[in-house]
Amino acid sequence: MVFLCWARPSPQEQKACIVKSGTFNYDSEHRGASSKPTSTLQEDKKLSRNGFLVNHARSLVGSGMDTYEKGKTALQNWRHFGLDWAFVDSKTPIQSGVKFCVCVKEIFPWLMMPLQVVYVNEHRNTRKGVASFGFGSGTLQGHLLAGEERFSIELDHNNQVWYEILSFSRPAHFLSLIGYPYVLLRQKYFAHQSTDAVKKHLSA
Template identity: 75%
Template sequence: MFFRSRYGAVSLKRSRVELTPDFNFCYILFREMLFLSWGRPSPQEQKACIDKSGGVFNYDSKYRGATAKSASSLKDDQELSKDGFALNHARFLVGSGLDTYEKGKTALKTWRHFGLDWAFVDPKTPIQNGAKFCVCVKEFLPWVMMPLQVVYVNESKRAKKTAASFGFGSGTLQGHLLAGEERFSIELDENNQVWYEILSLSKPAHFLSFIGYPYAQLRQKYFAHQSVNAVKKHLSAS
């Protein structure tokens, strides 16, 4: 079933259709929500999207926190691929030294890695377990709002010659085009080099992402390169 409203958000519960004045557009395709906005989504629209998601994860609880593991261990996890998840991993050298590492931490905590013309997160969103937020992405004409929740925050302090790292993982909520989890992290290794890493596992969660998943995967890779450039820009400016 396909339904479109010009008057607000639409929620389909069995045979009932509800309208709320939260969004410019909300599509229901095969009983799945898709949150759209013709303009850059406002904080009010993002909050309404999060509220509409019900705070319900759209992926299996056994994978909650999975991205806290190393990329190599996830690549060897046969159950992940059996359940339809694809792994996306990118790791970039962004500098060296403790000062660069601390600036990198600040970049993640203030969402500078999402400081793009076509993708953003409200920079006031706290990096803490349980915090809900929207990733807003411009796709062709409309913006797409996708709700997530921070599922863990990990930090290890440097001691002598051991590495230091800071990172957090977020899980997708109902209404997100994909199902899965993504981690962003910054690391100061034993050689004093600073690395920015993105690790995600995902699979389609909406009819549109099923038919357009190759495109979605390309966008993930494109985002990774855009994101590291945003981090480097922050490091060089601060």
Template identity: 70%
Template sequence: MVFLSWTRPTPKDQKDCINKSGTFNYDSKYRGVTAKPLSMLKEDKELSKDGFLINHSKILVGSGSDAYEKGKTALQTWRHFGLSWAFVDPKTPIEKGVKFCVCVKEFVPWLRMPLQIIYANETRSNKTSASFGFGGGTLGGHLLSGEERFSVEMDGDKQVWYEILSISKPAHPLSVIGYPYVFLRQKYFAHQSSDAVRKFVSSK
């Protein structure tokens, strides 16, 4: 099953996608794996053995506690998906168990891809270090199988970073055939999404 729309998906279209999506389309043993650091994922031989590829992007978007709070707000309001060709309903709450629909324009049709939030975490180790992030797992009807984390982090030097970390593999014949293209699109999304977050953080 693939969810296609010839015009920009309406709220009703997105809800229909979520209602028909069913359960997760990847092994439960990997549920929540993107909460781990990149270094641990690279050492996990099971991931590569099972056909998963790791995609990672980490970009400096600002500095200081105000920049961190704005970065957190950007994720909570889905500004990182505020693109002309990709979006998520900005009213979608960042809470464990919430299902959401990523809408992506590919050539003529729009793809609607269902996911569910696996976890949402915020940590504050001291006055100068904090992080906020959440991970979404793919559901039936998504072209890929896997999980993706979006996070913002303020390090000990008060620099604020936006990070995307995902594991994925094809879940549909279309993505099997075009996976090199899909992987490039993931890289392109990371670049555009980082720009969107950086602009929001730097805005007054």
């Protein structure tokens, strides 16, 4: 099952995709695993044994609490998906259990890939001057990949603000299986483009 659309998917088409998507397409033992520290996930032997590859990108996007708060707002409004070839409905709430579609244009047709928010984490320590906000989403039936992806923004103890993407995935359809090298390249390209979209929002 693949959800295709020949024009930019409308809200109604995205809703229909979500209704048909059903449940998660990866094992419950890995549910929420993307909330772990990056090094822990990269060293998780059970993930690698089950065929999952970890993808990670982390970029410095500014400094100071104001930048952090603006970055947090960017994630909450899906500005990190503000691309010509990929988007998420900006009205989608960042809440655990919410289902949504990532819409991606590949050559001619658009792909609608259903996911569900698995968790939302926020931490703040005013005494130490650090803060972080992030959320992880898991793939549903009909997604070309199986796994999770976390987007987060962090203010560290050096007053620097970092944008991070962390995911683990494996092919869930023969199209992604035969084209997995291309999928991995697209993940890296998305990370670069998404970081630029966040920086653009922060500098606006």
